[in-house]
Amino acid sequence: MSAPVLQPSFADLGTPLSEVDFVVVDLETTGSTEDCSITEVGAVRVRGGEVLGEFQTLVRPDQPIPALVAVLTGITNRMVATAPPLAAVLPSFLQFAAGATWVAHNASFDVGFLRRACERLDHPWPAPRVFDTVALSRSILLRDEVANHKLQTLARHFASPTTPNHRALTDARATVDVLHGLLERVGNLGVHTVEDLVELTRRVSPQRRAKRVWATDVPRGPGVYLFHTDGAPGDGRPARDGREVLYVGTSVNLRSRVRSYFTAAERRPRMEEMIRVATGVETISCSTALQAEMLELRLIAAHRPRYNRRSKHPERQLWLKVTVEAFPRLSVVRQRQDDEATYLGPFRGRAEAELALLCLQDVHPLRRCTGRIRLRQDGSACALAGMGRCCSPCDGSVDREAYAEVVDDVRASMGTDLRAVLSGTARRLARLAEQQRFEEAAVVRSRAEALQRAVRRQQRVESLRRCRQVVAARRTEAGWEINVLRWGRLAAAALAVPGEVPQAVARSAVAVAETVRTPTAAQPASLTEEVERLADWMEQPGVRLIEMDGDWSWPLHMAPTDLSPRIAP
Structure with a gap:
């Protein structure tokens, strides 16, 4: 069943620039530092190229206007002596600009003054979306088009009928023309919404x-x-x-x-x-x-895409194997064969496999030598045997039957019961803690944790691979997700949207599901990572089993988690 067509959301569509209210604002001040005062506010509200309104007023500053600033702007102390204070002007401007996107040339200057004014006069800051025409021009215009990004230069470049003169409303009008000129340029780049414009500035x-x-x-x-x-x-x-x-x-x-x-x-x-x-x-x-x-x-x-980093080489897996011979040992191998050997894995890297191997060897006195031991057992003991870390089958210290019991314990620790590993590790950790050998204790703990992860991962995977068919469902906002699993492989998926009967959709999914042959240990039906993802989904809250043909279960003592030294021997 194909996925339903979802209704478009505003997040997908964006807000067209022609429908956005822009308030282009410009301030004149007594200086450029934060402790200076605003002397004039000018703003123009536009939408779709049409001017909706203008705002302009002088402001009585809290400090005299320096002579140099008066010459530059033409605003003198006498002109602002009878002007309203900022406390009276600010509410009117905020009302004029309410709900709009603010624009300014060098916006950090103008918007910074307005934000500090709101803080000082206890007005809530509206936190508007702000565009800076300086940043926009630097992103859009090429270096050989304009000598710089000053307002006068840009107004001349876009043939604005208004010449900036350091008066708030005049400069705001010129900035409007600059904004429209810039928006015309970016239309050819696929910038048609306000969200597109945000990305352009980034x-x-x-x-x-x-x-x-x-x-x-x-x-x-x-x-x-x-x-x-x-x-x-x-x-x-x-x-x-x-x-x-x-x-x-x-x-x-x-x-x-x-x-x-x-x-x-x-x-x-x-x-x-x-x-x-x-x-x-x-x-x-x-x-x-x-x-x-x-x-x-x-x-x-x-x-195997070159820009994907993960999951490119599923064949590069490692296994921990108990060899098939008279006196078996542990070995890290690259392939799992269809033989009678016991395997643990796959591991994602050699380091993890080596940690698990060392953990098993720390607890079980399995031989570590790689040579073949003859049935007569007439060899000599190694140093590990003298340290009590190997039961020494090579010199006849144990016979074949006694050694087989050690191997059985190793096999149990690799798949069905981790209690022996956990208890042995806990005793060793306790001794190391008493001797304050904390770094060595950390190494021992990391080995046990690596083995636990490997055993848990293998059992999660194998438990699903043993099931001939599993049909499960989980409710989502879109409906009931229904998945058909066969031998640990996703064979079909369907979505029962509201109004459909999930059981009927499930039956249809089973009818068209992929035919999956019975897998073998060496040739499973799917990649290990696939089965892990399936297990993650199956273990989510709210998943309901519709059909189960198989034994989806884990051994009782597969993966206890406590590595505390308090565990009794």
């Missing part, structure tokens, strides 16, 4: 911003997206329709996620490079978010 490169049109026809809802470039890769990577897949990702809202790559929200340097190289994006809609996650993992494994 220094997103024009090349990256121009590619945002790729998201125009992207559907909403869950799915997978693939950035690609024309031409097959030359390094042996698989191609998709003759194109190299650069990056694969997933989202519950494809359009919103793809759009974010062309905004300042995406800050990863690798993604900046990837978008620069990409020539297009392809999307695949899914019924549920879980189905999208599974498809993402499979596509990453199939195409």
